[in-house]
Amino acid sequence: MAAPEELFVLEGRPTAQLIADQLREQIIQGTFRPGEQINESVLATQLRTSRGPVREALQRLCQEGILISRRNRGVFVLELATADIKEIYAVRETVELAAADALLNEGRARVRATCEALKAVLRDMAKQVAVSDWQALARLDMDFHSTLVAGAGNTRLIRIYNTLAAESRMCILSLEVSYPRIDVLVQEHQNILDLLEEGDREGLHKAIKRHMEKGVEDLIATRQEAGNKP
Amino acid sequence: MAAPEELFVLEGRPTAQLIADQLREQIIQGTFRPGEQINESVLATQLRTSRGPVREALQRLCQEGILISRRNRGVFVLELATADIKEIYAVRETVELAAADALLNEGRARVRATCEALKAVLRDMAKQVAVSDWQALARLDMDFHSTLVAGAGNTRLIRIYNTLAAESRMCILSLEVSYPRIDVLVQEHQNILDLLEEGDREGLHKAIKRHMEKGVEDLIATRQEAGNKP
DNA sequence: CGACTGTAGATTGTCAACAATAAACGATCA
DNA sequence: TGATCGTTTATTGTTGACAATCTACAGTCG
Structure with a gap:
């Protein structure tokens, strides 16, 4: 048989x-x-x-x-304060930089496989940008980063990052107004992907750092507009 | 009243x-x-x-x-394979380097407070070296590093590191023969403390990396001698 | 003799009832 | 009128019994 x-x-x-x-997804989605x-x-x-x-x-x-x-x-x-956002993004940056380094050390085959997975995520992201599905975009944004970290193959790093990703989605959600700069969302991630594919370690580092900085800035700025907790 | x-x-x-x-402690101690x-x-x-x-x-x-x-x-x-040891120490290095950086950015007051806490740990460590209490040394070794990470003040980083510290103690325990190079144990940590106190970011990074590398090497070497799992 | 099947034992997974606890409300007294 | 002290109520914390599941072993059939 x-x-x-x-x-x-x-x-x-x-x-x-x-x-x-199921519950995690509901919390992250704001149910x-x-x-x-x-x-x-x-x-x-x-x-x-x-x-x-x-x-x-x-x-x-x-x-x-x-x-x-x-x-x-x-x-x-959980109610996220501004301090939490800073913490989360600081740790995310640390983990992603480490993962990126480790991935580049793993060799080209691993990098190429990861890039393929990332491209698939980006394709989905482009689709959702077209229809402005914020929920889906927040998920795909995190999928992209999680996939990148997963590429390094360190199970503990992956586990750590998954938690951070969930918290990040909660941050993004708490804005409700959701993503500012939607136009550059795909572009920024594409940039990271390109640098990874080229094996440009230095450029990749800078791109990730910049990406995180912007993320925190946007979150805090939008939050202060809404007059939320300091 | x-x-x-x-x-x-x-x-x-x-x-x-x-x-x-209670159970965690028992597991870590090998009960x-x-x-x-x-x-x-x-x-x-x-x-x-x-x-x-x-x-x-x-x-x-x-x-x-x-x-x-x-x-x-x-x-x-949990049964730790060699791959696990490499993972754990890789993530520990990442987290500690990030914590050290963050701590140095926090300003001299914070650094000084952390150094005081670290000195206290080192004093205890010296005592235990004198009586060769391996269990206590493993705990103090991890206390030192946990204290260092705690100095950065990032609660998520601390939580992550505590788990890693527990796993590390399991690694050390699984050797049973315990610490090789006991003579340099205090010395190495003292070196890290000194560099932190001086604010020598570059030197601190190198020292931490080297400390971790040595740790992995010792663990794997001792494990292979014992003919344990590859 | 080998492979398959059915049974036995042990262990976790699930459940509903019971106890303990903390906040909220209202009564009592100065 | 104000504060303090019991009472109520809603919720979690705990318990022991029951059900589902897996492994191992033995018996059976080819």
């Missing part, structure tokens, strides 16, 4: 992780607002499950840092 | 975290060996609690990466 590509995997993954993934409380019981009822798995999922997200737990009070969606 | 420094905080922290902390299975029920019985909190604690350590969970099989203590 010929083996089928993938036999219908009957809920192969742990339930708690399914819940966590739950920053500061909002998440009730275990009602969530369990909605998901047709018991509090056990829900509790596990919530705890997981707490450890990721996008929820905060107050003992005997409940879990709440 | 004068307020006492700290009124006996009656189990103020969540139980699961207490269990997780549980790499690859060993940890049974929820028996652990719950030993701790005079139920499986719920234990389960939460285990999940937490899974997410930290020092335990791995296999669905319907159980959780096992």
Whole structure:
């Protein structure tokens, strides 16, 4: 009997992780607002499950840092202050620079494979720019960077970055008005891709740093316009 | 009535975290060996609690990466391969370099405060060298580096590093024979401290890189002698 | 003798009921 | 009128029982 590509995997993954993934996406997309409380019981009822798995999922997200737990009070969606934005982007810059370096040291084959993946992301991004789907753009923006980091092949670096990516999407979301400079969004990422493909280490470093600086500036500027927390 | 420094905080922290902390320390110290299975029920019985909190604690350590969970099989203590060691030290180097940079940018006051904390750690380290307490030395080694990273004041960086520190202690432990080059252990850290105090950014970078390189070399060399996993 | 199948044991995964805790409200007293 | 102290209520923290799942072993059939 010929083996089928993938036999219908009957809920192969742990339930708690399914819940966590779903919840994370909802938080990042703004279904739950920053500061909002998440009730275990009602969530369990909605998901047709018991509090056990829900509790596990919530705890997981707490450890990721996008929820905060107050003992005997409940879990709440993280509220990001300006200091958090600076922190997140500072660490992102560090991780991405390290990943870029490591990737370039891995050799051309690895670089080329990563570039192909990045190009696919950029194609999707261009499509979404055309229809101005902010949610999708925020996701693809992070996909691009996550893919870049993944190229380095360091599993711990990847794990660290995924958390940062989730937090970044929360930052972007909290603006609501979303991306300024949408016109240069694809262009900036394309620039990073080109420099990577050329193997221009120095240029790549500068581009990533500049990209992050701009990101922080935009976020903080837009936030101050909105009169949000300092 | 004068307020006492700290009124006996009656189990103020969540139980699961207490269990997780205790368990983490035991794993790092080698009470549980790499690859060993940890049974929820028996652990719950030993701790005079139920499986719920234990389960939460285990999940937490899974997410930290020092335990791995296999669905319907159980959780096992992480077994570190040589590739893991390289990964861990590569990320540690990245994080520490970033932290050192950030710290130097924070200004002299912050640097001086951090140096004081580091000196205290070094004093303890010298004491333990005298009595050759390997466990304590491994802990103090990591304390030194964690303190350095903490000096930068980036909470996310600190959280990331703490996990790496735990994994590093597992690496060191797995050698069992423990630290080679004990004579230069204090000296190397003192060197890093001196360069930080002088504000010698370039020298500090080089020292940290060299420190990490040596660490990996020692670990891998000792491991190969022991004929362990490649 | 080898491969397959069915059963047994152990372990995690899930659940619903119970207990503990903290904030919010309202009553009581100076 | 103001503050303090019980009471209420909603929520999480904890527990023990039950169900689902995996591995290992033994029995059976070719």
